[in-house]
Amino acid sequence: KAGVTQTPRYLIKTRGQQVTLSCSPISGHRSVSWYQQTPGQGLQFLFEYFSETQRNKGNFPGRFSGRQFSNSRSEMNVSTLELGDSALYLCASSQRPQETQYFGPGTRLLVL
Amino acid sequence: EDQVTQSPEALRLQEGESSSLNCSYTVSGLRGLFWYRQDPGKGPEFLFTLYSAGEEKEKERLKATLTKKESFLHITAPKPEDSATYLCAVQAGAGGSQGNLIFGKGTKLSVKP
Numbered sequence: 001k002a003g004v005t006q007t008p009r010y011l012i013k014t015r016g017q018q019v020t021l022s023c024s025p026i027s028g029h030r031s032v033s034w035y036q037q038t039p040g041q042g043l044q045f046l047f048e049y050f051s052e053t054q055r056n057k058g059n060f061p062g063r064f065s066g067r068q069f070s071n072s073r074s075e076m077n078v079s080t081l082e083l084g085d086s087a088l089y090l091c092a093s094s095q096r097p098q099e100t101q102y103f104g105p106g107t108r109l110l111v112l
Numbered sequence: 113e114d115q116v117t118q119s120p121e122a123l124r125l126q127e128g129e130s131s132s133l134n135c136s137y138t139v140s141g142l143r144g145l146f147w148y149r150q151d152p153g154k155g156p157e158f159l160f161t162l163y164s165a166g167e168e169k170e171k172e173r174l175k176a177t178l179t180k181k182e183s184f185l186h187i188t189a190p191k192p193e194d195s196a197t198y199l200c201a202v203q204a205g206a207g208g209s210q211g212n213l214i215f216g217k218g219t220k221l222s223v224k225p
Contacts, residue, residue, distance in 0.1 A: 004155075033212065043156075043199065043215040056212050090155050098143060098203060098211050103155035 001027060004093050004104030012110045018079040021107045025072050025093030031055075032074040033101060034066060037088040046089075049074055050097050078109075086111045114139045114204050118216035125223050128189045133219045135200030136182040143205035145183050146213065147176050150197045159185075159198075190223045197221070 005024045013019050025032050034046040045058040049068035066076040072093075078085055088108050092101035119134045137145065144163050148156035160169045162178040169176050173194065175186040185198055197220045201213040 035213075035215075042217045043201075043213075045212040045214070048212055058212065092213075100144075100146065100158060100161050101213060102158055103148070105155045108153075 006104040023074045023091030029093035031094045035090045116216035122220045133185040141205035143203040146201045148199040
């Protein structure tokens with residue numbers, strides 16, 4: 001069974017731009033969560049989607065948003081990028097909410 | 113506030129030297145405690161889920177245990193390929209962070225041959 005896939009794997013953007021990251025969950029998994037990982041803060045929860053609905057949201061500004069499609073694939077968007085948004089963005093999928101999450105390889109975003 | 117603290121931050125072992133990693137937590141109604149392994153530049157790899165105090169799980173040289181306040185990841189006779197960052201996360205069953213994973217900062221393990 002293929003694992004969680006994320007595209008692109010690497011991105012370089014400049015301040016003020018926006019970015020969209022994509023996540024395809026494990027086949028049969030309907031819940032997708034997003035996390036931001038930085039050396040200082042570690043892994044922090046962004047949001048969770050299930051059946052195209054956001055179930056839960058972490059403590060991040062409104063510049064961070066996401067959505068889920070009917071095939072369970074998910075995208076997250078960051079608008080008006082700031083230097084501090086440079087991080088590894090990880091997507092995780094589970095069959096249903098509150099079940100074991102399996103992570104993708106991440107998208108490394110560098111904001112200049 | 114839900115919180116996870118891992119210790120030590122870094123651990124250096126000689127090959128074959130057994131040790132334990134600690135994860136202490138405070139959470140509103142623990143739904144599950146998870147251990148992941150993360151190699152540099154990669155996403156976390158799932159190792160174990162523990163649900164209740166007294167539960168233990170094993171996989172090769174790793175054994176995870178859970179009490180009401182902490183979890184241990186015991187590494188027996190480690191090999192260099194066990195070198196990685198080990199992450200602990202809890203999932204709350206109640207409260208504002210219900211459902212999402214709350215991670216500790218991790219323990220970076222280095223095993224020298």
